[in-house]
Amino acid sequence: MALREDTTVNLLGALGVAVTDRIRDGVDAAGEHGGQAGAALTTIGILPGLSIGKLAEVLGLTHPGTVRLVERLVAEDLVEKTPSAEDGRTMALKLTPLGRQRRRDILNQRQRRLQALLENLSATERKQFDGLLRKILGHLPVSRREAHAVCRYCDAGPCFRNGCPVDGACGEPQPSDLRV
Numbered sequence: 655m656a657l658r659e660d661t662t663v664n665l666l667g668a669l670g671v672a673v674t675d676r677i678r679d680g681v682d683a684a685g686e687h688g689g690q691a692g693a694a695l696t697t698i699g700i701l702p703g704l705s706i707g708k709l710a711e712v713l714g715l716t717h718p719g720t721v722r723l724v725e726r727l728v729a730e731d732l733v734e735k736t737p738s739a740e741d742g743r744t745m746a747l748k749l750t751p752l753g754r755q756r757r758r759d760i761l762n763q764r765q766r767r768l769q770a771l772l773e774n775l776s777a778t779e780r781k782q783f784d785g786l787l788r789k790i791l792g793h794l795p796v797s798r799r800e801a802h803a804v805c806r807y808c809d810a811g812p813c814f815r816n817g818c819p820v821d822g823a824c825g826e827p828q829p830s831d832l833r834v
Contacts, residue, residue: 673768677807680763685756690715692760693806694723695749698733699757700810701802702748705738709747712802732756761809792819 681692690713697712698704704712710720724747727733732753735745749757772780794804801820805813813821 672771676767676771677764680767681760681807684759684763690723691727694720694727695732695753695757696760696808697802697806698747699749699754700805700808703738703746705744705746707744708799711799712806714803727753760807764807765809788819794820 684692693713694709697709701708706720706724707717709724710717713720713723715723724733724735728735730752731750733747734750735747738744738746772783775783791804794800804820805818810818
């Protein structure tokens, strides 16, 4: 029986919602970091030295909203701000030891919840699914900034080891893409 294209679109949408809900539940289970706080912690962990303005772009937040978010994370001793080496007026963000631990907790919770979605796939099906995901993701972003937005909850380790289809779609990184 051939699937109609609209069925595939619906199935993809349902999967997207399930994945999003599981990631959000994992972030919530790792600590009180509702909204974009968990994404901020994972993003800053991947891109230490990121400015508030660039973080706002990745998260899709306004600059004032990102400033409030960062101030909350600083007050919770999860993030620290230091003057940027490239521009003393801009603040560079990095995780504190507690922030790094919270980031690990978020990624561990994410891993557990998403792994459960794959448990009923055989090794062959999982390999096929991996290939299909790489094909779709490799055609998503058109800029480095969009790639970082797509990957804001990713555990970069596996992609560094196995090749990231999102990162590869953007070409070589440019120093100005997300720094300061």
